[in-house]
Amino acid sequence: MKFFSLNKQAPEVSFKEATIQGQAPDKGLYFPKYLPQFDKKWIDDITDKSNEEIAIDVISPYASDDIPEAELQKIVKETIDFPIPLVQINDRIFSLELFHGPTLAFKDVGARFMSRCLGYFAKERSEKITVLVATSGDTGGAVANGFYNVEGVEVVILYPSGKVSSVQEKQLTTLGKNIHALEVNGSFDDCQQLVKRAFADAQLTSKIFLTSANSINVARWLPQQFYYFFAYKHWVNKSHPPVFCVPSGNFGNICAGMLAHISGLPVQHFIAACNANNVVPRFLQSGVYDVQPAIPTLSNAMDVGNPSNFVRILELFSHQFPQLKNVLTGFTITDTETRDTIRAVKEQEGYLLDPHGAVGYLALQRYLTEHPGLKGIFLETAHPVKFYDVVEPVIDEAIPVPPSIQQILPLPKHSTEIEVDYDVLKEYLIKK
Ligand SMILES: *Cc1c(COP(=O)(O)O)cnc(C)c1O
Numbered sequence: 001m002k003f004f005s006l007n008k009q010a011p012e013v014s015f016k017e018a019t020i021q022g023q024a025p026d027k028g029l030y031f032p033k034y035l036p037q038f039d040k041k042w043i044d045d046i047t048d049k050s051n052e053e054i055a056i057d058v059i060s061p062y063a064s065d066d067i068p069e070a071e072l073q074k075i076v077k078e079t080i081d082f083p084i085p086l087v088q089i090n091d092r093i094f095s096l097e098l099f100h101g102p103t104l105a106f107k108d109v110g111a112r113f114m115s116r117c118l119g120y121f122a123k124e125r126s127e128k129i130t131v132l133v134a135t136s137g138d139t140g141g142a143v144a145n146g147f148y149n150v151e152g153v154e155v156v157i158l159y160p161s162g163k164v165s166s167v168q169e170k171q172l173t174t175l176g177k178n179i180h181a182l183e184v185n186g187s188f189d190d191c192q193q194l195v196k197r198a199f200a201d202a203q204l205t206s207k208i209f210l211t212s213a214n215s216i217n218v219a220r221w222l223p224q225q226f227y228y229f230f231a232y233k234h235w236v237n238k239s240h241p242p243v244f245c246v247p248s249g250n251f252g253n254i255c256a257g258m259l260a261h262i263s264g265l266p267v268q269h270f271i272a273a274c275n276a277n278n279v280v281p282r283f284l285q286s287g288v289y290d291v292q293p294a295i296p297t298l299s300n301a302m303d304v305g306n307p308s309n310f311v312r313i314l315e316l317f318s319h320q321f322p323q324l325k326n327v328l329t330g331f332t333i334t335d336t337e338t339r340d341t342i343r344a345v346k347e348q349e350g351y352l353l354d355p356h357g358a359v360g361y362l363a364l365q366r367y368l369t370e371h372p373g374l375k376g377i378f379l380e381t382a383h384p385v386k387f388y389d390v391v392e393p394v395i396d397e398a399i400p401v402p403p404s405i406q407q408i409l410p411l412p413k414h415s416t417e418i419e420v421d422y423d424v425l426k427e428y429l430i431k432k
Pocket of ligand 1: 107254356
């Protein structure tokens, strides 16, 4: 598979090059040159396939030119070595639980797949690869965990001191080995500015090979298709495909679902569930794409003012607004509604949502109310314990801490404190 840049000013590249570079030199996002198609028989037989078989068939068209089959099988196996259950909440609503991975959020799937691909490509190079990321919390944990112990790759994570949760900080700072945490005495924006300067510094990038692990990387985006196929495999009434409702921020996850659908996965409809950062729901209403600065909300992993992956969704629909509107509806959910939903679903259904899942649940419920006869799945993208500071006061109960988190809480934190000073970062990266 070749990938082209959506800005169309850069050469086509292989999966390997797209993964190593992240973004095209013209600042465009990479997009596959053709969209693979699954035939009806493959879809009909899906209940007889293992998750590994499904995942291999889904990813092979994109990656198999650059990664031999046995290696790809190993990568896929490690990527999905945790359960992804479809849990029925009531007669019309199901939860696809994507939070059983090591950092308790769905980003584990993309981060694990990408890190292992990059590790494989690093083996063929003499030079080490340095992954540089700024995080406001979740991404850093998934990236750190995904890259832990991957040979040939060093990871440097910048996070704002005192501005990530204690659990998130432990996930970033207790691994050690090839994972280096830089605790920046500043804000998330400061961290991001430092990282941007490093990527733009030609003197630095001539000395070390720098890449980002952010969510636009094709090796993070494409494997997110897996769990839509897994959910369909468990969907009982195959003659009435599910509505998928996806809590969305940067729109990578839902875009992967829509790609899966265009490649043949039966889906009734997609819902983009957003918090106050609702540029896409407003666009779907009005046809006007009007970006705004990010607004802080309770579902903070979705606080994105200008979602980078939305251009890929437009490309999937050849920029045809009516066709897109037929398949995708947007909803905006407020913080008050998020809290009320967590409380009501706990009381009425005995199911505990995290704030992102709550946005998804309520958006799906609204859509189903308008469309009697349909049933749907919302993606529960994080474990509620990750957002205990929001959830516990709402339900007035403590959430039991899962063993994977209990293990890391007593471990000592290892971070290097730095001021917001680019020269300090640069020296660190060169010497490391
Ligand atoms: C990143 C994230 C999202 C948003 O996913 P996108 O692919 O950016 O739309 C939703 N929920 C949680 C918990 C996340 O970490």
